[in-house]
Amino acid sequence: MACESARLSLPGWLTDELSITDRAALDAHLAQCPDCRAELVASQQLWQQLKAVPTPAPGPAMRTRFYAMLDTFEATEPVAPPTIWARLRSWVPPMGSGGVGPRLAYGLLLLGVGVGIGYWLPNGRSADIAYQQQIDTLSVQMQEMREMMMLSLLENPSATERLRAVSYTKDIGEADSRVVEALLTTLNNDPNVNVRLVTLEALAERAHDPRVREGLVQSLTRQESPLMQVALADVMVKLQEKRSLKPLRQMLRQEGINDLVKTKLEKTIRELS
Structure with a gap:
């Protein structure tokens, strides 16, 4: 990793938003580059200073401006068209208006709605079920x-x-x-x-899959690349996988272990213990 790329990645390092691959590469670069380490320290100090800056409280006129905006929005919002039920009610006179005509109209209306629902529901449901089955088959x-x-x-x-x-x-x-x-x-x-x-x-x-978790733990002692060893240690911390403590200690006892990896493993063991 070049210094320019490393410095662009420092904000993500500080907010823990880097991927496992990028973080491992950046950690490896920082271990070898004093200039970038100094840049990281300066960024951490600036970050702490920014956290100490108080958040301004909302002004007293904020509520008034909010309600003024709300009134403007309601005045300009288009009126929704009447629903089908509202239209039907406007076509049929009220039940209390008396006479046989209104009652007959309501009876015919209810009969028509009942027939329509009885016809539509079975066909609609069967069509929806068939469509969903096709979608499920295609997905598989x-x-x-x-x-x-x-x-x-x-x-x-x-x-x-x-x-x-x-x-x-x-x-x-x-x-x-x-x-x-x-x-x-x-x-x-x-x-x-x-x-x-x-x-x-x-x-x-x-990692929610037990087979994956077990495989990741077993992989610790099989990795020889310092980048992989550091990246796996980061994964163990994020997963809080305490079963990794034994293979991590085994890795520490290996001859010729990289100093950066040794420091990382010691830190990981402390965090998991």
Whole structure:
């Protein structure tokens, strides 16, 4: 990551709005760039000063202006056309007006409405049910096509195509065991670290699935890239996954561990303990 990109990402770092991939890349850059670390410290100080600025209270004339705007809106709002029931009532004289004519008119009106409702409801409901069934069938077929395309592209030798395959998971609802297994295999074995980072982000969004959580915990000790190790540690903190404490401590005992990763793991263990 270049310094210019890192400085543009600092606001997102401060508000915790960066993706897992971007945050890991920025953390790695900050560990090596004293200028950007100084910029981060200055931004944090400015952020604290902005938080201390009091929010101005609304002025006494605010209520008056609000009601004036409301009156203007109501005056310019177009009048809604009368409903079908209002039109029917205007065509039929009131029941209390006396005579056989009004009563006969009401009787015929009620008879017509009853016949119409009796005819329309069964046909309308059956048409709605058939339409909904077609929509559900199409949705299932579309999901199956996306899953097949994703599984196929994950075997592609091109890293770009494998990245595209992982992006398809956003359009897949509840993933079946094949999809989860394929994503976890990619997370642990893909030769391209960018593909693994994007896969981690996709899996983190499905962490409500117990299979995904278990796979993420098991992946901790299988990662050798510092970027992946830092990104996985961030995911464990966000998920508050205490089962990760044991593999995190195992990682700390590994020989030749990166200093940045060591610091990150120690911090993660403290936050989860």
